[in-house]
Amino acid sequence: MVQSIPVNQLPIAKRVALLSQLRAAVKRDPKNAQLHLDIAGLMIGEKNVEGAIPHYKRALALQKRNPDILRKLVGAHFDLQQNKEARKYARKLCQLEPRVAKNHKDLGLVLEYSGNPNGAIEAYERANRLEPGDAETLHDIGRCYGLNGKFDEARRNYEAALAADPGFAIAYYSLSTLKKFTQETAKPFVEQIISAIPTTKEPSVLANLHYAAGKALQDAGAHDDAFPWFQKANDVRAPTNPPSISIPFQNSKDAFNADYFSARGKVGLDTDQPIFVFGMPRSGTTLIESLCGSHSQITAGDEQVFMGRIAKRLGRDSDIPGVFPETIHGLGSRDIRKLAEEYLELCKPISGTTPHFTEKLPHNFMHLGLIAIMFPNAKLIHCRRHPLDNCFSLFSNSMQPAHNRYKTDLTRLGLYYRQYLELMDHWRKHLPMQMHEVYYEDVVANTELNAHRLIDYLGLDWEDGVMDRTNSQKSVRTLSVWQVRQPIYSTSLGKWHPFKKHLAPLIDTLGGCVQVYEEELKRLESSEKS
Numbered sequence: 001m002v003q004s005i006p007v008n009q010l011p012i013a014k015r016v017a018l019l020s021q022l023r024a025a026v027k028r029d030p031k032n033a034q035l036h037l038d039i040a041g042l043m044i045g046e047k048n049v050e051g052a053i054p055h056y057k058r059a060l061a062l063q064k065r066n067p068d069i070l071r072k073l074v075g076a077h078f079d080l081q082q083n084k085e086a087r088k089y090a091r092k093l094c095q096l097e098p099r100v101a102k103n104h105k106d107l108g109l110v111l112e113y114s115g116n117p118n119g120a121i122e123a124y125e126r127a128n129r130l131e132p133g134d135a136e137t138l139h140d141i142g143r144c145y146g147l148n149g150k151f152d153e154a155r156r157n158y159e160a161a162l163a164a165d166p167g168f169a170i171a172y173y174s175l176s177t178l179k180k181f182t183q184e185t186a187k188p189f190v191e192q193i194i195s196a197i198p199t200t201k202e203p204s205v206l207a208n209l210h211y212a213a214g215k216a217l218q219d220a221g222a223h224d225d226a227f228p229w230f231q232k233a234n235d236v237r238a239p240t241n242p243p244s245i246s247i248p249f250q251n252s253k254d255a256f257n258a259d260y261f262s263a264r265g266k267v268g269l270d271t272d273q274p275i276f277v278f279g280m281p282r283s284g285t286t287l288i289e290s291l292c293g294s295h296s297q298i299t300a301g302d303e304q305v306f307m308g309r310i311a312k313r314l315g316r317d318s319d320i321p322g323v324f325p326e327t328i329h330g331l332g333s334r335d336i337r338k339l340a341e342e343y344l345e346l347c348k349p350i351s352g353t354t355p356h357f358t359e360k361l362p363h364n365f366m367h368l369g370l371i372a373i374m375f376p377n378a379k380l381i382h383c384r385r386h387p388l389d390n391c392f393s394l395f396s397n398s399m400q401p402a403h404n405r406y407k408t409d410l411t412r413l414g415l416y417y418r419q420y421l422e423l424m425d426h427w428r429k430h431l432p433m434q435m436h437e438v439y440y441e442d443v444v445a446n447t448e449l450n451a452h453r454l455i456d457y458l459g460l461d462w463e464d465g466v467m468d469r470t471n472s473q474k475s476v477r478t479l480s481v482w483q484v485r486q487p488i489y490s491t492s493l494g495k496w497h498p499f500k501k502h503l504a505p506l507i508d509t510l511g512g513c514v515q516v517y518e519e520e521l522k523r524l525e526s527s528e529k530s
Helices: 012-028 033-045 049-062 067-079 083-096 101-113 117-130 135-147 151-164 170-176 183-199 203-219 223-237 247-255 258-264 285-293 306-313 323-329 333-351 362-374 387-395 401-407 410-430 440-445 447-457 497-502 504-510 513-529
Strands: 274-278 298-300 356-359 379-384 435-439
Touching: 012 033, 033 049, 033 067, 049 067, 067 083, 067 101, 083 101, 101 117, 101 135, 117 135, 135 151, 135 170, 151 170, 170 183, 170 203, 183 203, 203 223, 223 401, 223 497, 247 323, 247 362, 247 410, 258 362, 258 410, 274 285, 274 333, 274 362, 285 298, 285 356, 285 379, 285 440, 285 447, 306 333, 306 362, 333 356, 333 362, 362 379, 362 410, 379 447, 387 401, 387 410, 387 504, 387 513, 401 410, 410 504, 410 513, 435 440, 435 447, 435 513, 440 447, 440 513, 497 504, 504 513
Parallel strands: 274 356, 274 379, 298 356, 379 435
Antiparallel strands: none
16 A cells, blocks of 8 residues: 555655556546545655545545544544544544544544533543543543643543553643642652653653653752753754754745835735734733633634644745745735635634634744735734743743744744844834734733723723633633633742753843843833833
8 A cells, every 4th residue: 555655765756656657547447445545645645635635535435434534534634623524524433433442532632622622521531431541541531621721620630540550651741730849749749750751762751751840840949950850851852953943034024024015005804803912932822812812702712823824835934035025925915815714714613703813823923924914904912021931931841842943942942032022023113003012021910901901902892801811711722721710920920030040041142132121121110100
């Protein structure tokens, strides 16, 4: 079968020839399900998931009760975040093989990522009944209870996962995110982690064990003991050949400037439905979205990758100078509106029935030029946080793999942060729309004042319920899953201070931007007192 061929190791010419041969064969024999599967397998090897799906569907039409084909369709649609389609095939798979636990686990995962943790729990529970005591399933159940804000149930299931398999290392990290450790509780927890480390060779799991130990020691005030754990976690996850971090920043600045915007005017859709909340990761985007989502006119949409996918498709990450600007400048009014319509269509599962919805992918700061031409009436909320607190939070927490290209080395992290600041300065100068900026420290100190300003910027009437964030989000899939459901405290401020002597490379690289930020905060504080 094609799937067994190491496609990526073949020269391009041979891959093209093989695909051509298969397409010719399927034309001669269109009812040959295996040929369709072979073509789909080749396309998956080429990372062309969209191209594989039609062939999987044709194969399924020929073999309607083939669970393997259903499973491939679930995976392909899930990879593309087409959760509605993935859910449809996952349900069919469960109906076809109701006694297979993995089918219910796959359905649970799709439901979880569709923003339905309650449905996911039901599916995972069915899997657990079929295969009792499976550590991974128990952990999945705990994770969904956490998404729902039911932290006691989450903790109980994480502990059950470890009881079922003491070597199920990821559960240690999950437990660490749900509790504050003392000197008494941190020591035995770290000892458990030390015992669990030899049980895994998976880099991401190993790194999470290190993050968990560091977090426990940090909670207990043992900062000098904690930092080496954070360092080892980042060392484990550091990419061998990290890509350039400057290319997307430079491409964005080259493509969008004042001349570009003035030449086009308002060419996108005139809707004000989307509200974009952005900033560096760990800058308070979840907190701001929780305030927005508490308003009756706004649905909290969490983090979505759709704008980034559109930008990548247009060449944002191309290392060939001029490709992205040329593509952007070549877009006509009709093209831009089609992109906006595509984005709104992709957001339908999360946009709700309210007049507005938030989209809080932090890295949308890279896409403000696209957002401005696609949605000239959209609202933009920029979340800012003390550079050292922001960067240390990134360094000391486990993030999605994409973040490892810039966050695993302190010097590289500082360089990335400075490029983010430069890009934001570029947008302030050239963007043809107003941007509302919030400071994390000020939001913590003056929450209601900032909430009023926020709702006023959004053009909505004030509602007292905005200050009750309890049920503002259906589920939170970020590291802030615990914090967002707690009262707003100042405990996240100044966390970098005890680690100052370890952060010299970061402090040196950030340079004067730390002082600039602190002076801005002082001016803001003075203006609010006067």
